[in-house]
Structures are given as C-alpha cells and as structure tokens.
Amino acid sequence: MLLLFCMVFAALKLISDTILELSLLFFSRDSEGKALNSVRKGSVIYVIGGACSLFSVQFIFGLGSVFIATNIVALIYFF
Template sequence: MSNRYITSHFPLISIVLFSLSFAIFTQIYILEQLVELGLYNGMREFFSENGIKLTMLFLLMFFFFMIFSALKLIADTTIELSMLFFSKDEEGNELNKVHAGSWIYLIASIVALLLSQYVLFIVAIFLLASLVYFIFLVYKISNVLSAGGLIGLIFFHMIFWSALVLAVIYALVKLYNSFMASLPL
C-alpha cells in the first residue's frame, strides 16, 4: 500500500500553478490597457517598472488563488455530499481512492502555465481537467454505487455546477446592466 501523503500537496501546487497562469495573462492584459490609456507612464513615476509588474502579479495571483481554493472547497463538499446521498460506502474508503486523481490537475496546471499567454487555452485546459477528473471519480467509486446512485451522482453534480455557473453569469449580467444604466448619456 502506498503512502497517501506523498500526493497530498498536489492540489495546492495545482492551485498555485493555475493561479499563476491566469495571473500572468491578466497582468499582461492590464499592462497593455494601462499603456493604451496612458496611465502606465504616470505609475512609473511612483513605482519602478519591475515593482509594478511584481505587485500586480502578486495581487492577481492571490485573487485567483482565492477563487481556485473556493472552487476546490465547493468541489470537495459536493463530492462528499453526493457520496452521502448516493453511495453505499459509509467508511469513506472509496473517497480515498479518488485523491489519486490529483495528478490530473497537476499535469493540467503545468500545461496551463506553459500556455499562460492564451486565456482560452488555460480555461479549456482547466475545464478538460475537471471533466477528466469527474470521469475518474465516477470510475473509481462506481463499485459502491447502484445504477440509480450512479445516475443520481452524475445528475447531482451536473445540476449543482450548472446552477452555480448560471447564478454567477446572471449576477455578472445584472451588475453589468446596472453599471451601463448608471452611465450618463
């Protein structure tokens, strides 16, 4: 039996690398916008160029780190909740087998870091890693699920994540519309 703690740090490393990937892209985008708006030269009077870039990278990385950490917490909770509802495993032994899937996110985060100049690739890699991890999860725990439990688990996750994404999109659209309506004509 292998030591479970050998791979226990992989989720943290994956979160850091995905956060860094998104932070690098966002930093480049913001710096381009600041230059285009003519604000960057004014900022350089107060900060060095490297100081601006490092501070912005740190703050963006921290922001994305919080988002990915929250997503991991939500994902872990929904997995355990779905196991409570649909699984015959009361000990949690099957859930321990799923932790080996942290390799999926680790490899994906390394690829995302290599492609950090392209946000669509980063998002696609994250979504693909999430899909592969979910398939891995279903495969690993399928022996403690009945056919109805398997269908219930899949639909539980699909409905939960769809509702969460739609709620966030709805909130962003409402915020955008209220912002646009408040602008003077």
C-alpha cells in the same frame, strides 16, 4: 490578478471537495471508505492541470482549453 484567480480557484476546489465527500457520505454504500480513497486520488488530475496551465498563462484560449480538458478528464475519472 494572479493572486485573485489563485484564491478563487482554491475556494472553488475546497467547495467541490466538500460537496463530493458529503455526497459519498450520504449516498454511498461503501462502509470501509474505499470509494473515498479512490476519489481523493483524483485530485492529482487537477494538480497536473494546474501545472499545464502554467505553461499557457500568456494565452487565454490555452488557459480555457486546459481548464475544460482537466474538468472533462476528472469527470470521466469520477464516473
């Protein structure tokens, strides 16, 4: 199950990174790429969330709360 969830979340992150970078390519007015570099630094948020989820792997509610909190923090960072 651990391998399955790891593969699913890795695929979802790859899809979200692709969509985010394509949207910056088509809709951003930044020609130097500064916005892309700042968005790529936001991936650290998900790494920290993944590290925090390792401590709550025994509790499903802990995993859910870490997942929701990580997504909210990343959403606030990206906006």
